[in-house]
Amino acid sequence: MNGRELIERHLELWNAKDQAGWSALFTDDATLAGPGGLRGSGPEIVTTFYRLWQESFPDNRCRTLRIVDGGTSGVLEAVFEGTHTETLHAPGGDLTPTGRRVSVPFVNVCEFAGDRMRDFVLYFDQVDLLTQLGIVAATV
Template structure:
């Protein structure tokens, strides 16, 4: 089952790269959840596509560079880098970050729990402080946000 779970996770990244939001939702169990731990928000149901859509809008060339994959039964852990050019608005819980035109190449760790080949739980741990530093907004965060 471990190889099938790794294949399912690799497919999930491919679906996200294609910006296939309906396909992304279909990868989850009916009670599946996606938690973006950088902002502390959990998505369910149709909202599962929100983070993929948000980052696809903010980074039109969004890429997830996978570096290491660890699997143990129904759990798959992936070390990766989130890469892209910030050329669109990025919605955040505290406002919208206007496009900066800067490059992002930030570390991330994703933890997937699978059930019968579907994602039951997806915990995403993007390194938000590095993303903000690379986008040049840490020095003047208030000016970078629209309210």
């Protein structure tokens, strides 16, 4: 499986809500990092990341905008869309459900080890997410 195929499979399993399949795409010592201080390695951080988003936005879907396959690494540009109906257990503290729908662009940079992900770094605008949730006031 090349990098593009791995990223596409990753998104397919995410959107299918297949935690076991999604998690199996990571090496046992995979590292994950994201905004707000989410960092770690191994199966526990993979499960934590998955649950953080899938449980707090159960109707979420990720829509691909662009995939760049660099061989041993790749980049995904996409949009996360979902409704915040359950508590978001973020690294900085819990956010109670707002019932608001969000559409948040993000970029994911990955390194591959064969047909699995070894390093997974997520970038998105936290202020944009918090504004869409109504937690931060929108400014002009």
